Amino acid sequence: MVFDKLRHMCPRILSANLLLIAWLATTVSAGPIEEIRNASDTAKAIVQRAIAEEDGAALAIVFAENGAVIAPTGEVLKGRLTLKASAMLLMMTLGGGDLKITRHNLNLIDSTGYETGAFTFRRTGSDKSEKAWVGRYTVIWEKEAGQWKIARAIGIL
Numbered sequence: 001m002v003f004d005k006l007r008h009m010c011p012r013i014l015s016a017n018l019l020l021i022a023w024l025a026t027t028v029s030a031g032p033i034e035e036i037r038n039a040s041d042t043a044k045a046i047v048q049r050a051i052a053e054e055d056g057a058a059l060a061i062v063f064a065e066n067g068a069v070i071a072p073t074g075e076v077l078k079g080r081l082t083l084k085a086s087a088m089l090l091m092m093t094l095g096g097g098d099l100k101i102t103r104h105n106l107n108l109i110d111s112t113g114y115e116t117g118a119f120t121f122r123r124t125g126s127d128k129s130e131k132a133w134v135g136r137y138t139v140i141w142e143k144e145a146g147q148w149k150i151a152r153a154i155g156i157l
Helices: 002-027 032-052 056-062 080-094
Strands: 063-070 076-078 098-109 112-124 130-144 147-154
Touching (some): 032 098, 032 112, 032 147, 063 080, 063 130
Parallel strands (some): 063 147
């Protein structure tokens, strides 16, 4: 008799538990990988807009205070202030253009995010000819003051 009552109640209990689990999943905050994905998407929009508007100063905001860019040539630019000055000089020299960024992978190991992808940068030169640069990049994300920032960017120059 007790068994019959439990058997009829099991589907209701199971349904209630599934609803509870689904509700809890929607109320839990995003995990670190989602936070990094959001930071990456935001950084992408900031960088694309800054390059289109030739605003080198805006590029530095996506980097950690001690962030660094390691160029394919091996040159290292370190620190947000240095990156800001270099980006401003680069924009004054080259001008803006159209930047397309495609993220291929995003991983989290311990408390560090690793992103790889590809980019295409196109701009029209003063002689009206279009120039294009294509390449791959690696970005290392670390938390700074509660926000994910770029600690290292490799291959973006």
